[in-house]
Amino acid sequence: MPKGRLFVNAKKPPVPVPLLMLVGIVAISFSSIFIKWSSAPASVQGMYRLLFTSLLMLPFARPYTGAAAALRKKDWLLLAVSGAMLALHFLLWMGSLKFTSVASSTMIMALEPVFIMLGAYLLYKERSTSSAILGLAIAIFGVIFIGWGDIGLSADNLKGDLLSLGGTAAVAAHMLIGQKLVARMPAYLYSLIVFISAAAVFAVYNLAAGIPFFDYPSKEWGIFVLLAVVPTVFGHILFNWLLQYASATTVSMNILGEPVGASILAFLLLGEQLTGLQWMGGVLVMGGLVVYLYAGRKKTLGQSEALPNAS
Structure with missing residues (x-):
């Protein structure tokens, strides 16, 4: 796994990069659709998504055993905190889709x-x-419009927006911790350990809350597997692999594709409509992020993008 440095491999991938990026955008866009289709608690969805992803990654982890043995106690503590933040992200963001x-x-x-x-x-x-700060201001203004539009729909919609905002803050904390850790350990090993840690956090949470682990119909188990395979393997892990062939800034622009792709899929598969204020807010968020991502923040994003952006 590349560590997100700003370089482009001289070799070409077996499939054209733009086509692979399109596959990745479609894959991550299905994440919210699968969550909407499931009636299982968000904590159960998150637990099995992370568990099944970890099981898919384990067969390829043998080359990293030496790096794992060299980790310090402080590293393991940071890995545990990062896993807890990732679990909190899934809990809040997946929960937000029940309301908004x-x-x-x-x-x-x-x-x-x-x-x-x-x-x-x-x-x-x-x-x-200054350009990055301008992009930040535009994007935040867009979120205010989205929330304003959702207030007009129901209090639950605004609650969902706040849960999504909290989940975004949690995943940012997870990525910032990862930024420090991947400087001295392979990104693949980091991701695997954090996924396992987050799944364990969910298991403890579900056990404490009395949420059943296994009492779910076959449809739910199919969704749990799809969440692990489609948006994670064919989405975020694919983007990590593409960092060998495209700059980190280019790959990072895929974050703009998920809201667009997910909104289109939600319209086609769930019949969800958007209000005028939501459209306006969405345009401002996307515009602010375009300004931000082209404003020279290559150092921070370049180090962070080697980690699966969890959605």
Whole structure:
């Protein structure tokens, strides 16, 4: 797995990069659709998605056993915290889809790079350009429009927006921790350990809350598997692999594809409609992120993108 450095491999992949990026965007766009189709608790969906993804990754983990043995106690602690933040992200974001539309939830979640920028400044004192700050302001203004539009629908929609916002903050914390850890360990190993840790956090949560582990129909088990395979393997892990052949900035622009793709799929498969304010807010969020992603934040995003963007 590449570590997200800003380079382009001289060799070409077996399939054209644009086509692979399109496959990845479609794959991650299905994440929210699968979640909407499931009636299982968000914590159960998250637990099995992470567990099944970990099982798919384990057969390829043998080359990383030496790196795992070299990890320090502090590294293991940070890995555990990162896993807890990833679990919190899934719990809040998946939960948000029970209350608000796919479009609103995914547009808000697209603010992840903005949260990373803020966190990088607070934790690592990384400064931003004026263009990046402008993009941040535009995107936040867009979220206000989305929330304003959802208030007109119901209080539950606004609750879903707030859950999505909390989930976005949680995944940004997970990525910022990863930014430090992948500097001294393989990104593949980091992802695997964090996925296992997050699945364990969910297991403890479900056990404490009395949520059943196995009492689900076959349809639900199929959705759990689809969540692990489609948006994770053919989405985020594919994007990681593409960092060998395209710049991190180019790959990072795929974050703009998920809200668009998910909104189209939600319209076609779920019959979800958007209000005028939601459309306006979505355009502002996407526009703000375009400004931000082209504003020279290559260092922060380049180090973070080697990690699966969890949605």
